[in-house]
């Protein structure tokens with residue numbers, strides 16, 4: 273794991289957006305299409321804002337969420353809606369969003385169709401992950417009902433996930449396919465998340481799921 277510390281959140285957002293854009297650019301020189309996998313939640317908005325100002329062959333970029341909350345796109349908790357608003361705009365408006373949500377009542381019913389939609393776009397070229405203060409990443413929550421399956425080496429691409437700390441049911445890319453990414457960045461802000469991340473390094477992914485992706489990750493932190 274590599275740890276990068278920034279003096280403040282604005283500088284983190286600008287520098288990390290720059291790093292992600294140059295990795296996407298390098299991948300685009302090599303491949304016809306490139307998969308960029310990103311978190312929802314509150315942290316990545318300013319990074320997305322900076323990315324939308326970057327000139328890239330966005331029309332050859334496929335964007336997919338790490339995970340989604342099973343709520344309609346009209347909900348303020350919809351990560352899909354966040355992406356449409358903050359990432360698929362400006363220069364990045366020509367990128368393609370690979371869906372991680374459908375209007376079915378439960379994520380379980382949409383799993384096969386969404387997984388088949390993702391399969392041709394794997395492995396992920398550039399992966400950005402967030403982390404919660406319970407050490408979850410994507411929707412790999414400690415204590416979640418299907419965490420063991422999602423951490424298994426033979427896991428399917430997607431699994432539904434229900435956990436106490438998660439609010440609504442979720443759908444998540446499993447650890448196997450997150451770990452298969454060609455480049456991995458984790459973004460965290462604040463002292464509490466830094467402490468949680470440092471402690472997670474000595475723990476098993478069953479206890480602190482972020483530990484599953486840390487060995488190959490660059491962690492970006494600002495106070």
Ligand SMILES: O=C(O)[C@H](O)[C@@H](O)[C@H](O)[C@H](O)COP(=O)(O)O
Pocket residue numbers: 311312313314315316338339340341351401402403404408409410411
């Ligand atoms: O849908 C989600 O909730 C995310 O994808 C999730 O894994 C997120 O990255 C962390 O919960 C951190 O969230 P914050 O950035 O809001 O702290």
